[in-house]
Amino acid sequence: MDLSYILNHLGEEDRGKHRGAVSPPIYQSSIFAFDTVAAMREGFRDELDRTVYTRGNNPTVEILRKKVAALEGAEDALLFGSGAAAIAAGVVAVVAQGDHIVCVQKPYSWTRTLLRELLAKFGVTHTFVDATDTTAVEAAITPSTRLIVLESPNTMTFEQQDLAAVAALARARGIRTLLDNSYATPLHQQPIALGIDLVAHSATKYLNGHSDVVAGVLCGSKGLIRDVFKGPYMTLGAMMSPHDAWLMIRGLRTLPVRMRQIAETTARVIAFLQAHPVVERLWYPHAPHDPQFTLTQRQLQGASGLFSFTIRTDTTAGVERFCNALTRCLMTVSWGGYESLLFPVAAVYPPDTPVAAHRADRVPVNLVRLSVGLEEADVLIADLAQALDRV
Known part of the structure; x- marks a missing residue:
């Protein structure tokens, strides 16, 4: 799928249902009605891919989901009200009490706060490590490690990790990996192709690019995204508004x-x-x-x-x-x-x-x-x- 198609047409192909509108409409509706009880029951079975309640899925947001997932080479994506929310949801969906997280030494400040202050209260431990050295990441892994959190490059002093190498050692041990890809954008780095499981963005930055939206993105396999959706996404409700999704669709064009x-x-x-x-x-x-x-x-x-x-x-x-x-x-x-x-x-x-x-x-x-x-x-x-x- 070529880049210009993703940015200009993906998710918008059936323009007839929008009266031929070139720019997709903003579905500024919190709820969606059903003709029958059977149809409503079917909607409840899969709120990720059906429109029931905008907290779960919304037609305008769904267009953006398709575009961002395709840009990252992922099967699916979720859109959040901030990058911090996207990262937090990805982490919370993977770990439980007693689990351990390995994280880069100088992550985004709210990622550090998530690990040090919030998850620590629920019995999730962590180790910060200089992940420019893959052997240091490997040495920090314990039997209870369930997740490795990466940020490459980071956004203050721009340390990178060898993503393919870290992904390989993680997969060999059944450990998930999550990468903040905000700096590079999907145009310049494709972490999923290198073996990373979940890719997050502060879409407030380059993906939107106009300093008028606060947003987050989480991309991954359909199974992993469904786990995030059924867990922290729907439970905590940190969803993106339809209007912000429309603004971000506009931002992606350029x-x-x-x-x-x-x-x-x-x-x-x-x-x-x-x-x-x-x-x-x-x-x-x-x-x-x-x-x-x-x-x-x-x-x-x-x-x-x-x-x-x-x-x-x-x-x-x-x-x-x-x-x-x-x-x-x-x-x-x-x-x-x-x-x-x-x-x-x-x-x-x-x-x-x-x-x-x-x-x-x-x-x-x-x-x-x-x-x-x-x-x-x-x-x-x-x-x-x-x-x-x-x-």
Whole structure:
């Protein structure tokens, strides 16, 4: 199935039932009626693939499910109200009291909270491990390990895992794997083809791409997705609204075009920053100096626009001067939108925190994460240059 068909037509082929509408309608209905008791009974037997109640399935959301599953090479997908909800549902559906989870060392913050605070209360244990080394993952496995949670690349310092190798060792032991694929998108990384069981996205980022929807995706086999649906999805009700699904269908139409433009601009911005004396270090999987560049070439089929760099300064005050001087990069917590977005780690520390005070196992306090958007490269470079002069 070709990419253009998935983005423009899959799930929308029968346009006659929508009066020929080119853009699918928003089914803004919470409930769906039945003509007979028998039909209603049949609907209850399979709420994943029937329309009974929008908390379970909705025609607009179903179109998006088909598209995202096809993009990931998966049999099915579920759409959630956030990426955190998608990851949590995937984890909760797999583990039970007494089980153990192996997780990458620096996951998304709410994934860490899920393991450390929520699941720990219900007798699920975990081990965080430097998963850039597959042998370290293997060493962390115990007889009670049921799940390995991966994030490749991660979204602050961009460590990767050898997905095929981790998937192979997990399957040999009957352990499930779940990967957060938000950074790469399905265009640039196909984890299911490498043996990963469940693939999650914060669809708020590149998949939607317009900074107007908070959404999550979980993809996998029909059996695994049905288990998630019957368990945490229907029980906790963290579903996506029909309107948000419609907005995301719109966002997906331009995903390849946006990603190409973002990658081209990012390459120029990276080249500028690498040559600037105020930039101390830069993290980007596609930079030849990256320690995992060989894995990048083997595992990723294209570049994204998210990277991090540290500013040469003694305290966070220098970072603040840089960030406050920017006029074209919006300071915010997210990434992957049409606009360039900036997140300074200094914002979570007190003013004038010494750079030397940060712990080696944490993200540096002078680190700034930049998500390149659709602005012209020259405009972004000029803005970064004048702001760096203020450090």
